[in-house]
Amino acid sequence: MTFKPARLLFALIAVAAAPAFAQNLAVVNGKPIPTSRVEEAVKQLVAAGRGQDSPQMRMAIKEEMIAREVLMQEAVKQGYDKKPEVKAALDQARQAIVVNQLARDYMGKNPVSDAEIKAEYDRFTKQTGDxxxxxxxxxxxxxxxxxxxxxxxxxxxxxxxxxxxxxxxxxxxxxxxxxxxxxxxxxxxxxxxxxxxxxxxxxxxxxxxxxxxxxxxxxxxxxAKLPTLEEVKPQIAEALTQQKLEQFKEQMVKKAKVQ
Incomplete structure (x- = not known):
């Protein structure tokens, strides 16, 4: 089959544009909503045990994100993003997001080891007694x-x-x-x-x-009826993670110039 020049041009444009459209959940008043947001939302909801990945869940998320974008655009149009209290809240939210990412990266590089968990379990059993x-x-x-x-x-x-x-x-x-x-x-x-x-x-x-x-x-x-290491391993790992993060925070505060 042979395309005429005009049809060939339209076909090439359609092929080139397809990936870009696929990356967007929707375009609201000219502003795109990335499909990646849906994927992240689905992942979080499933991980939290609030449902299973399904077309219904994805549709509900899509509708909610579109509604939020519409409301966000209207809020900006009315100048809410420039209100002092809103700016302060945005600064706090930004700070929390960035700090949480720092903490995740730190623990990724300094994970709690099985040896540390075993040592903490042994300390617990010794303290508790038999x-x-x-x-x-x-x-x-x-x-x-x-x-x-x-x-x-x-x-x-x-x-x-x-x-x-x-x-x-x-x-x-x-x-x-x-x-x-x-x-x-x-x-x-x-x-x-x-x-x-x-x-x-x-x-x-x-x-x-x-x-x-x-x-x-x-x-x-x-x-004493003590739990096995495997039974309490997740709780010990979480407690040790929080301890490491607290120590990391204290080290950073000590290095800072606070007046």
Whole structure:
């Protein structure tokens, strides 16, 4: 088949223009909306678990982006982009976007290693220990009141009944029950008060913390049920990532000239 010159020209123009049109989602009042925006939006929504990639999702995104562009053009036309409060908000948004990209790039070059995750897990398990304790407590305002409670328990009063006068309203009506927990879950001085107790025993002396004076009873102990490394690996990795970013921020602030 042979094209006439005019038809050949139109065909070449159409071929050359096709990729450019394919790159745009739409053109609103002469301003193009790149198709790449849809791809990015789809990726983010799917990653966030807010739907599956589908023609319906893409159409909804397209309609929303067109509507936003129309509204944006109208807002600019009315001068909203020049308002001081809008400029300030745009500056903050720009700063957040740029800083977040810096953080992503930094972590890409300084990723959390499996060795670091394992070391943090080992530290956690050592700190937590291999035992869990089921304890109860009665929190009193002062040492004298706490000693009086201990004396009543020694005289035969039930710990659970005396717990009703506890300042800890969350456990007062439940016999002072703090449930099963590891010593690391409590303030050090509180944990020291019960780790040396025998099953069923009560502290001989009140235990002082920032909250007041405690009378503590140990109900029982058991082997700790610690999660495996694989079970908590994502959480540890996220925590270590945040630590690295915080350290990076502190280093940058130290180097800066702040007046």
């Amino acid at each position: 035992k869990e304790y089921h304890v109860r407590h009665i929190l009193l305002e002062n040492e004298a009141d706490a000693k009086a409670v201990i004396a009543k328990i020694k005289a035969g009063s039930k710990f659970e009944e005396l717990a009703k006068q506890s300042k800890d309203t969350g456990t007062a009506n439940n016999g002072g029950d703090l449930d099963w927990a590891s010593p690391s879950s409590f303030p050090p001085e509180f944990a020291a008060g019960f780790t040396g107790l025998q099953k069923g025993a009560v502290t001989e002396n009140p235990v002082k913390t920032a909250n007041g004076f405690h009378v503590i009873k140990l109900d029982d102990t058991r082997a």
